[in-house]
Structure formats: C-alpha cells, structure tokens
Amino acid sequence: MAEPGHHEPVGGGAPTLQDVAQAAGVSRQTVSNVLHAPERVRPATRERVVEFISRLGYQPNRQAQALARSASHMIGCRIRPLTPGALTSMHDRFLHALAEAGRAADHHLLLFAAEDESAEIDSVGRLHRGGAADAFVLYDLTADDQRPKALLDMGVPFVAFGRTDTGADTYPWVDVDNVLGTRLAVDHLVNRGHRRVAFLGWPSGRTIGDRRARGWHQAVESHRLASTCGVLDVRSEDSVQAAIQVTFRLLEHSEPPTAIVTATDTLAVGAMQAAQRWGLEVGRDLAVVGFDDTPTAAALELSSIRQPIELVARQVVAALLGTDEVGPGCWLLEPQLVIRSSSARPASPRR
Amino acid sequence: MAEPGHHEPVGGGAPTLQDVAQAAGVSRQTVSNVLHAPERVRPATRERVVEFISRLGYQPNRQAQALARSASHMIGCRIRPLTPGALTSMHDRFLHALAEAGRAADHHLLLFAAEDESAEIDSVGRLHRGGAADAFVLYDLTADDQRPKALLDMGVPFVAFGRTDTGADTYPWVDVDNVLGTRLAVDHLVNRGHRRVAFLGWPSGRTIGDRRARGWHQAVESHRLASTCGVLDVRSEDSVQAAIQVTFRLLEHSEPPTAIVTATDTLAVGAMQAAQRWGLEVGRDLAVVGFDDTPTAAALELSSIRQPIELVARQVVAALLGTDEVGPGCWLLEPQLVIRSSSARPASPRR
DNA sequence: CCTCGCGATTTGCGCGCTCAAATTTTACCG
C-alpha cells in the first residue's frame, strides 16, 4: 500500500480510466481501447476490463474527453421565451426531439438564453470559442434572418430549422414544406365537399406566412374553387382577438365561406370563436383547419397541419454530425394533416 | 520565429490563456488572475491584459476549466415529452427561466431525454459521474416520486421543483403554494358575488391535485359558501372530453354553480366548452377560472392561476449554487390570479 | 537457435486551465 503510484478509488471522486486500469491490471490506454476500439484488444483482456468497468461503474469524464479530442459533443441551442399572445409553438416538442436524436450519437443539448438575435449571435460565438458546444441549431428563422450569415462568417457549424428567403443555398437547413401544408388542408376540405374555402393568414412579408398563403392559392386554383373575387383571402396579426374580428368580416359576406384554412392554430382558435359567436357550429356549419397541431388544437378538437418535428430533429442532428458533406445539405420534409371534428364532417348543403 | 516555445495564435484554434499571456508579455497565471481575481493584479498590468483579451477575443475554454476545477458549471435537466391530451404545461417557460437564471451565475443548462423515471435516474447518475453536470433539477414530482431518494443516495446535488408527499424534508425543493392558488380563485369569485362555486379537479391521489382541491375546500368553508351537499366537488381525468362530461353533470343539477374553479386549464377548457353547449355564455352566465395560465388560457380569455415560474427558476438556481446550506432549503412561493373575461364580470342574479 | 514481423499493450505528451507554492518585485521604515 505504501507503493507509490498506487491509487485506490477513494471516496469522493468518480473512478477514472486509471482506476479501472489498475484494478484490471492493465494500462490506461488498454481500457480506453476497450471502449473505443475493442477489436484491438485481445478478447480475454477485453472481457476482464469490461468486467471492471461495470463493477466500478466507470463513466468517462466528458470534460476530459472534450479537452483531449477538442470536441465537446454538445449541441448548442438558444431557448426563446415564448411569444406572449401566440399559442405555444413547438419549442418544447422540438427540444425534446433534439435531445432524443442527439442521445443516439452521444451528444447532449446545451441550452442558453439570449435576449434577441444579435445577443444570440454573440452567445454562439462565445460558446463556440469557449469550446462549450461544437455545433448549433438555429430555429424560427425569419425571411431576412441575420444569424446564418453571421455564423457562417464566424466559422461556426450549424444547421437551421427553417430557412431565409435569400441565401438559403449557402448553409444547411431542414424545413417543413409549408406550401404543401395548406394545400393538404384545402384538398381535405374539397374532399369533404367544400367549394368556398377561405384563408386566414398573417400579413404578407413573413416567409412562413407567405408560403402557407401560397399553398392555399395553389390548391384553390388547381381545384378551380371560388376565389376570383379575392375576398376569401384575409389576414390578421397572430392573435385570437385579431382573428375573431377578421373572421367576422369573412362571415358577413353575402357568400360566406363554408371552410377556413388558417396559417396558425392561434388564428384557427379565433376563427372558431368567431363562428360560435356568429351562431355557427364549428364542424357542422363551418369547417376550420389550423396549422402546427399545438396541444390547444387537440384540446379543442381542431383539425390541424402537423409538422414532423421528430423527423426534423433527427435530420438536423444527422446533418450536424454528418461528416464533411460537399456543400450544404437541404431537406424539405412533408407535414401531415390531423383530422379532428372541426373539419371531419362533409360540407353541409349551402346555407 | 524559430525561437522555440513561441506560439502565435495561428489560424484554427481559438486563442488560449497562453496566447494572451504571450501577447501581453505576462505569464499564464496573471491573465487568469485578471479574470478571476483582478484585485491581485496591478492596475497597469491589468489594463494591458484586458486590452489583449478583448483584442484577441479570448474566451476561456469551459472544458479545460471544468477539468481543472472539477466542476462543469452545468445544470442537468431532463426534458420530458409533452403529455398527449393535456395542454402544454410550463416546461418551456421553466426551461427558459432556468437558462436565464443560470446565465447570471455563468451556468448553462444540459438537457437530456429519458424514457421514464428510472431511466432518468440512470442518466443522472451517468452524467454526474461523467462530470457532465454538477447538479440537477427535478420537476413534475409525483406524490411518491422515487427520484429524490435515488439522487440523495447517489450523492448527486439537486433541487426539485415540487415535492413529494413524504420525506420532503430530506431534500431541497421549491414549490408553488397550490392550496393558496385555488383559494385565490375562490376569493376572487366571491368578491364578484358568486356563492355557488364548484371545483373541477383530478381524481384524488395526486399531490398537486389534492392540494388544489384543499384550497377550494378551505376557501369554501371560510366564506361559508353553499357546499354542504358536496355535489359541487367533482373530479375527472385531465382531458377536455372528460371535463365536458363532468361539467354537464354539474350543470344539470337543480341548483347549478355560477362559477367553476378548476385544477388545470385543460379542465377549464372542458368546462367552458360544456357551458357553451349548454347554452351558457362563459363570463356572463358562468364564471370559470383555470390553473397554470397556459397560452391557451390567454387565447381563450380564461382567467387562470399563474405560477411564478421565473421566480421558481431563480430560486432553484440559487438553491443549487447556494453554498453549503445547513440542511435542505425549502421555498414555497405564491401564485397569482390573472383575471380575464371568463370571470371578470360580477355574478349575474340567480338564474 | 536466432531473427523478423505483426498484433497486443504501454508510455510520453499535450489538450487549456486552476490551484498552491515559489519567486520576484515593490514599498516602506529605521
């Protein structure tokens, strides 16, 4: 015991590679090999080492690993405060999916808060230089988002969920086909016999909103639905109150729509509320389809377009860890329609 | 340049302590002191070093710091998948608040996914032994939650948001006073003139639900409200559909309540839906108050009890980093009532 | 019987930093 260099895993610290090595009577590196390149170790040795690893409950120290291989195996991600007024978006679903996807590749999620876009850029730079995270995930991209270019310039690896209007070919992104989303909604309503399908969206100018509007337009045209008058396309802020007012304008028209496709669940909730106050029963007199499939949609039996967030997260992580692709990879995933009673019934005969 | 030991911050790696030291013509440790104990460094030297730190954009390497001081400055937190059916709880609000609170103390959030409680315990153990996180945050505690004891046994530092029924004096927690919450709701309704205030809660057996029920009971008794018959206390699963059915039972009574206090916003949504189908206008014929102030509540103009999540997060972080308290600290914070139109008007005269 | 070659295993080194102890410098007083 007086022999120098003979450590025991004395209480306190977790066992180290050295501890396991000593216990198994091999060297540090052999234990490391058992973990990372088992084929290099003779089966007999390997088994013995494995035995001691589990007996001591050895767990590699991530900080030491990170330092040695200069890669932290952390994925950085800003967590945004939720926008007051809007229904919760899919932040938590996305974060959970990311964590899940990262786990498979032994990567963890590093969450940080930042006031705004430029604070986020600062934080990312700092975290990256400080080696706290190897790569980052950007989400909720706006049309003219500054972040992709900024990170590109800093040489920070990242993948975006969503994309900007321009320059989207200069960085890797994963996005959901919003155009397809609203198209699916309209198709579904047409199948149910609707011919006057309105669109309730955001004021034009925001990428996502515009794409969703475009999907409605395309579907209306391809089905040759009534829309020539143009009054079936209305816009409002993303709040329930605003949506209620705008929906009233839609309903007081001489030939009101029998169905409304909205750009968000928040707007859809507004449409439903307005319909009720107008004396219509949602699902019977007026069909409504929302977008994002928030928990609220499920609670209110609102049909909604669901983004495949889990797939997105998996693809984002794959792209992040994806070895040295040639050029930025881009993936456009397909959303799905979740049908609930707000749009399940066939259209009632003209009122 | 051939001089050995003379590194330049050549392209690639971020600048290190050594780089800054060399540039400023001082030693490694002096730079370190400027950062951590400026008072030990002579002002003139300090200024020069600071100058070079910012000029080189030096950022301490967190992995190296973590390794050296054997403290990762990371707070571990499991991210749960959201419960299908229930409205989103406050996960994202809490996570954001935690990240925000941790930032002030230079701590970041480490998110991980786990299937269930025991997987979470495993992960926590592994992350802790691996030095990936110094301490952990537990939330959504159930009455007989296994996690506190397990972490206690493993010697892993943690703070819980919420608490178990028994043994809550053996570990540090921060909780919101749920009893007070429903009491506030009832008080508010009584102020508005209501005398028959029903409670719509979870089946008894779950800590949180029971506390919320108790608050209603206390308030009803202290205000001497009608309740002797006992029919004003009803329970259902935490889903909108179930709540609708149960609310109908409440409404078909000979002396129906004029107001309903619920244990969650989900239940409140059910109550609101039921009222509408019954031909009552929420806010005029029937007042409803929810619990948790989810985004849905805001969207539907539902009054709700709001938990001070940001305070909770700050207190959790403070407790986590709090130096060697004597015994576990416990904090019970007060919720607040957010009044919206679902309960704002005075009670209408008896119907 | 000795050497070569190859797989198995070990050693040396450094990742970037902090702590403690050693060393140098500065300031002050007799």
Added chain:
DNA sequence: CGGTAAAATTTGAGCGCGCAAATCGCGAGG
C-alpha cells in the same frame, strides 16, 4: 541605503483523457 514585509507575478503539478509513437510478446521462417 540595507532590510524586511507585503504585493505582484511566475512556476510546477495535475485534472482525465486521446493520440501517436514506442515497446513488448510471440509464432513463423531461415
């Protein structure tokens, strides 16, 4: 102006690990 204490700064060691090069051991070939 020497001496000394205090302040300022430097040096040495090591945190736990991975990489690369070095070493060991053993069977085949000459």
